[in-house]
Amino acid sequence: MALKVRVGIVGMGQGGTTVYKTLCKIDNIEIIVVCDRIDKSAGMEMARQDGVATCKTLEAFLKVPNLDVIIEATGSPDVQEDLERKKAKSSALIEAQGANLMMNIIEETEKLAIIKQLKGELDTILNSVQEAIEVVGIDGKIKYVNPSFSRVTSIPASQRIGSNIFEASPNGALARALRTHESVFAHRSRVGGSNVDVISNASPIIVDGKMEGAVVVFQPLTDIYKLMEQLKASNQVIDELQSRINQISTSSYTFDDIIGSHPEFESALSLARKAAKSSSTILITGESGTGKELFAHAIHSASSRFDKPFVKVNCAAIPETLLESEFFGHEKGTFTGALKTKLGKMDLANGGTIFLDEIGDMNPYLQAKLLRVLQEMEFERVGGTKTIKVDVRVIAATNRNLLSLAKQGNFREDLFYRLNVIELRLPPLRSHKEDIPAYVHSLIGKFNRKFGKHVVSLTSQAEELLLNYNWPGNIRELQNVMERAMLTTEKELISHKSILNLLDSHSPIPQEHTIEEIIPIEQMEKQMIRLALKRFGDSAEGKKQAAKALKISLATLYNKLKTMT
Known part of the structure; x- marks a missing residue:
């Protein structure tokens, strides 16, 4: 195991503290002692927390044995001279400027190591992506292509790198991005030197606000067509599943x-x-x-x-x-x-x-x-x-x-x-007409929700009209009649006028009254006219409907009404 270099630092101001922090990170350096006349400085407190010996005077500092290196960080000529005279011959003295230079070299070395690591990581990423990548400088000189570029185009990297993009692919997205200084998207072209049609995206490379080159990423159209075919196949499966789902339902009623x-x-x-x-x-x-x-x-x-x-x-x-x-x-x-x-x-x-x-x-x-x-x-x-x-x-x-x-x-x-x-x-509905009011009540609630209406019920005449109708279309016809009536009404009560025109005029409506005794024809005629007017109303439209039901002309009805007054 290599021996560690034993170091002492004189002066724990900003410069000395910076040197201290840097040296603490180096494995083969051991800081033995630090010295500063200000015992409560931040640098001195840091050293004490790290378990490093501290002192306030040079006399006490120089009593520490076996120091390989003494770093003078006060910048004082008197301190430097005193240390030079009294230090052990085995101890090397480095002044503050020399220490800072050493620190700068160490920092730059660390930065270079980080850059080297990042470059390695970037190379790994660029070499593993499936898309083809090509990079050029501001002068158009091709500086880099990844392995996918050669795979897609069949052009070796050695043949491509060093040539100029304006000669190799003058109509491509990369040359266009260099000329315009703008990004290019979904550019279709043929890669120069090959017969490969591609779709490209290219962007300028900007460093500190200055354009230094450009990069392009592209895929061959054959790969895109394959993706489109896969998408088409997936859509067909989805369409088929959707078709099946549309044919299947759970029951809607109980x-x-x-x-x-x-x-x-x-x-x-x-x-x-x-x-x-x-x-x-x-x-x-x-x-x-x-x-x-x-x-x-x-x-x-x-x-x-x-x-x-x-x-x-x-x-x-x-x-x-x-x-x-x-x-x-x-x-x-x-x-x-x-x-x-x-x-x-x-x-x-x-x-x-x-x-x-x-x-x-x-x-x-x-x-x-x-x-x-x-x-x-x-x-x-x-x-x-x-x-x-x-x-x-x-x-x-x-x-x-x-x-x-x-x-x-x-x-x-x-x-x-x-x-x-x-x-x-x-x-059939005509055999259980007593259920019609319940159906109507349910339908009114349903269509109020559907149309945002506030209908309460039917007038007695309207309800009587529904009860007397024969309903050849049964409950479905009743539902249709109620839906259309509620669409046209703006009132809380649906009148018989809203219902009348919706009923099938060919469907027989049972007689409301039975004539039990023989009466004169003229009297019976008046009774039928009154019955028709009661059913259809006394308005102009009601009289028109009454005349139609009685199978007489409207003019004849008016003439007969004159004789009845």
Whole structure:
């Protein structure tokens, strides 16, 4: 182990303290003693904290034995002379100026070591990046290229370095940045001396506010095209997943959303609640607009499959040529346009519920394939040979008489019985009109939220009009009428005038009064006119509607009204 150099310092002012701090960092130097006539100076306190001996006089300092080096940092000629006369011959004396010079040399050496380390780190970074890098001086002379430059361009570094960029690549981003003193982005060009098309970013190199050169970073277009292809492939996967997600939903309604107190309606609701607890196939029948889809949603929500997919298929809305593909999917390349394997509705509904709306419109070929799914819970994709097992609960709905269709040969009888394990018959609205006020109240709340309205209710005439209407479109028609009425009204009460023009004039409205005795024709005519005016109102528009309902001209109505006054 090398012996340490034993050092003593005289003078712990700013200069001496700086020397002290620097020497403390050097491993093979040991500071033995420091001396200063001001015993409480910051330098003296620092030395004491470090465990270094301190003293106030030269006499005490010179008594310390075996000092290899004495550093005089006071700058006083008298102190320097006294030390020279009295120090041991083995001790070397360095004056303050010499000490500062030594310190400057040490500091510069340390700076050079740091720069060397940074250069090594920078070289490692530049050599490892995948992008090509080229650096030039202010005169255009090429000073550096990294290994990726040679990999991309097939130009060796020895051939490139030393040449001038204005000759090697005069149209490139690097030459342009040198000429303009500005950064260049996304510059497409061909690297001089090669046939490589690249996309480049170049920037000036500024040192202390002065431009000293420029640097360029570039990638070949082939790499960018590869990235674009990868991005395109990723986007296709995302699009496919998005397409699947769009076809899958959870149920939107529960039994709490279903309103109705008529015995026939309550009977269907009670059976639906019981059916929800099983996995049996359900057939929901009823006219259009009676709420078949609402019941399907509610059954799924109340079933053990509530957290699994709920997939709806409108059998009448899908072109017949695409029905099989929509239901069971297809393999890639099965037909023109089949660029990838597609999952069908049965795949998407696996584990959950599939709702087949308007099942009566399904073509016979697909009926046979659906029958197999119901019987075996398996199928093959179009163009495929692999049998796919599924676990799907089927709920079908129709407004047609499937049994009658089966007897006519337009629907498979065996499929009908497979679907009709549990049948829910939903009554038309005209058979439970007493539920209309409850429906209206619920719809008013819904559309108030949707349109920001503050409608409270209907006028008695408007409610009477709704109760007397035949509702061929059932609850769906009632919902449409209420939505349009609330869109047009600005009042808290919806009047019969807001309702009247929204109802189908061809739908029969039952008579409000029954004539029980024979009366003169003229008297009956007046009674019908009064009834029409009561229903449609006494305004000009109301009289126009009344004349239309009575099937007389407006002029005739006015003439008859004159005779009634």
